[in-house]
Amino acid sequence: MFPEFEDVVSRLDKGQLATFPGGVHPQDHKALSNQTQIADLPLANEFVIPVRQHIGTDGALLVRVGDKVMKGQPLTQSNQPFSVPVHAPTSGVVTDITQHVTAHPSGLNELCVVLKADGQDIWAPLSPCDDYTALDKTALIEKLCDAGISGMGGAGFPTHIKASANNEVEFLIINGAECEPYITSDDRLMREHAESILTGIDILSYLLKPKCVVFAIEDNKPEALDAIRKQVVSRPHVRVVSIETKYPAGGEKQLIQVVTGREVPRKGLPLDIGVTMFNVGTCHAINDAISFGKPLIERIVTVTGKAVKRPGNYRTRLGTPVNHLLSQAGYLADKQKTPQVIMGGPMMGFTLNDAAVPVVKITNCLLVPETHELTQGEDERACIRCSACADACPATLLPQQLYWHSKAREYDKAQEYNLFDCIECGACAYVCPSEIPLVHYYRKAKADVRLELDEKAKSEKAKERFEARKARLEQEKAEREEKHRKAKEARLAAAEKPARKAADATADPAKDKVAAALARAKARKAAQAAQATGEKASAENAEATTADAPQATEKPAGNKKAAVAAAIARAKAKKAAQNAETAETPSDQVVTPADSPAPATAPANDRKAAVAAAVARAKAKKAAREAEQQSAPQSDSSAPATKPVEESEQAPAPESPDVSAEDSAAEAKKKRIAAAVAKAKAKKAQKENENKA
């Protein structure tokens, strides 16, 4: 189950490799694209650089629209451990920062920086490092992170996280398996840049201090094996192993199993079993970043398939739109009955929904098949339980059971069959004689389960917040009652003495407070009375409070509490007065100012204007509602839609003289809002009308 280090090494030395269960042997079609040298792709005019191209969080944007950037200049910065910056692929001007379709199977938009190339292609100042051993570990890792390097094999895991592991690393495995059919970018890279890859490995070895470095290459790439073997002559600690060609040997877990015989524990990391793995492309990028100071702004992309005229590998700047790449490689539209572009290989790649999708850090291949080149089953039939899928599954799952449960949406059962241990390699669907898109079912099930968990967490949080709010409201209520009780006591105490006495004692701060409290209490009482009685609220009452309130405000300054109380009292009074005037306003509209100190600081004019506007709107709302009710029974379909608009526009009119006296700006705002309200109402009325119709 868990071979010891010495056993593994001795087996490796003898050339004995373990294997993984299952696997399939699709035709590799690699000769289509690996015959020619890596070609430099001419610059595109416009680049679209997604802010996030790796697993983790976005970096913070460093540029703004209109900024001029140099080639290699960072566009974002890493401010969290799991974020990796992206860089300008060429010099030019940032023309837009917008949502743009990105390299994701969903074809949905994500935040991207759009860069217009100036054609100069001038590097930002670079800081090459001739001797990485002179730098300490932290500095190197920081350099890796700043260079924006994330795994280039497929998943896009930030490299600096992997490289800064503190666990003891027994095996550093370099993944040159490239097991997917058609893809040859790593193959060509190994053939042409073996030295660079191995320098990258040296840097990683320096960082991780592995006991053993294993370079694994599938045996269908003899040229790459030769090229690497030539380079390792000077590095005897690197063991080059040729592994059996079997899909998905290049999967991280599978390659670890093949090389070491160990299995990554579920929910664990390779590091838990002393193994860490890097893709050859990542090693090359590490060398570029450290030795030459170049950030990750380009990668090798295989453009292949029989619907391109010049299949091969292209050194492509990140952010290059796919259609530029395709036009350079010679897309043959007439070879495809229905256009189709696959990013990645035929087994795990995804179809693009738009050719404007940019090349990103994980884009290793663009596959443009001619019609019938890929045998893609569209003809799903009943499962015959042949278990060919189980025999092909490298994770020894039971794909068939997963399929039944996923299809029936019995997700708990699907999870019982370890749905989430599926690596989505596609071997099961590849062998399925009934052409069932098994992986698609699993993906859907996984997405559903994840969302369900999210929902659950969210509802848990909502519940907590609801409970917290309830508790808070209860506490507030209790406090209020306590205050009322105290106020009542104070009033009773005050009632014993003559009212004048209290007024005379203005010089005394203590009495000041009592007076303020009294004023406040009175104001509140008045407000409450106004609220409760609505129409019955008498003008007298309102006058009384307004009379009281100025008294309170006239009290000597320096007593903040008194001032606040006074302000509140004033507001209350005003409201009470308004309530009395416009009795139709619903009583629940009155805000309890105790909740916030804002009204005390807000300028009186604004407040007045706003209140007036609110009243106007409320009226408009009411009018609109009435209009709706009136017009609803009418059979004329156009009437309800237009009538509320007219009515609600007229509605604020009676209030306008007051407001214009106050502030014309407030009026303008009010009118605009009223118009909006009217629009909303009209819309609502129309909708209701439609429903009725």
Add this chain to the structure above:
Amino acid sequence: MTVSIALIVIGVLAVAFGLLLGYASIRFKVEADPLVEQIDEVLPQTQCGQCGYPGCRPYAEAIANGDDINKCPPGGESTIKKLADLTGKEAKPLDAAHGEEDVKKVAFIREDECIGCTKCIQACPVDAIVGAAKQMHTVLTQECTGCDLCVDPCPVDCIDMLPVEVTPASWKWDFDKTPKGDIPIKMVS
């Protein structure tokens, strides 16, 4: 004589088994959540009150006391199914009187129209709206349960319920929802 022996034997057996069962019921007691807790767990916690109860927990209590299980529009079909499993009642279609199942939505305040009346803040059951009197309010999208309760109190109707947008993270491999483009490149002759 025989009869009495039979009676004694049966009696002794009855007592013995009774004791055994009694012991087993104590010894192997299954500590289950009270039903209300379990039901509350299943409900979507939008606290929207569409069921006619002030919040999810009161509805959970009502269900435990025999109320219908089909009054929760935000939970929809799947919640009814789970409730049916839990309570042993038959799954019924959603009671239209309480609303219809809809796509998930969150509230959005058109901020330049907001007058800062705080009515929505008071209406929000999960405190997902921040703002102060006379100040513009805004919704914490992450916390909003889409319960709709803030829409009605707004005096200026500046709150919209917008469907939650699908992001690459929440995409469910539904290709129908993907906008489709083409390959607008120059043909190579």
Add this chain to the structure above:
Amino acid sequence: MKLTLSSSPHLRTKRDTGQVMRLVLYAMLPGVACQLYFFGWGVMVQAIIALITAIATEAAILALRNKSVIRNLSDYSAVLTACLLAVSIPPTLPWWMTVIGTFFAIAIVKQLYGGLGYNLFNPAMIAYVVLLVSFPAAMTQWLPPVSLQATELNFADTLSLIFTGFSVDGMDITQVKTTIDGITSATPLDYVKTGLTQSQTYSELLNSGLFNSSVADSAAAGWSWVGLAYALGGLLLLRLKVISWHIPGSMVLSVIICALLMHLINPDIYASPLFHLLNGSVLFGAFFIATDPVSASTTQKGRLVFGAMIGFWIVIIRTFGGYPDAVAFAVIIMNMAVPLIDYYTRPRTYGYSRGKQ
């Protein structure tokens, strides 16, 4: 033109269900040829009757279920079921029994359960058992090998026998069955079983009657050749990876071990492993019946258990049961146990510690 979207993998093997079924059909050819050679035209006529019935039934029910008839027929599963049944029944079985059996297999056992992939049991075997239980006499009227037949049956005779119950010369099945020696023929299994119940010993039986006929080409040899021919076809399927070795391997091994154990305990009343293996339909069943993907176990360990238990039941039923052969019963019993076997033989998923699922 909009870009087409689809989910990975975008590549598939060219082997589809129809092809798998066709390969199984091809692999049956050596066995069928052997049957034709030793037992005459009957099997061919039965195959044709069964095929017509199967296709007609399947088409009718698919049409009733509003499913695409052509598309579902093209998976060849009905054809395969018909052929499996046709080679299992006596070659001179009256035509309407074959029709009933085939109809039962397709309509009841397969389509009523939901069609291909949903049937719990092996359709051909249920049909066989239904016929055996309903028409025990007719279902045990096996012809002796052609070389032992007193009257030679030509194609016309066979047709006439199947459709009218009498050969062209007016002989009924019992008369036709009579061997040159004047003994009414039985299958070797039948012969031994009857003999054992009449307290003859196994070794005595092997040196008498059926096995000791004056003709060099013994009846038992005829049966055995057929079994071996099917095994050859089965090996071909293994080679083509249409079936895995687990079920046939464990089944054959289990038959050998069980029979050997019993034979060692008392060679007089328990037949030898070789006898069990080469007679009846053990080899045919091991490669063609028990490996039916739909009704067999799906995990590798499960397949081993499934095959071994079938082998066990075959020996037990043959020895102690009422019927001479037992492959159909054994397969059906184990079909029932498949969900259980599958559940308890789930493989350890990558990264999970052993012992804990």
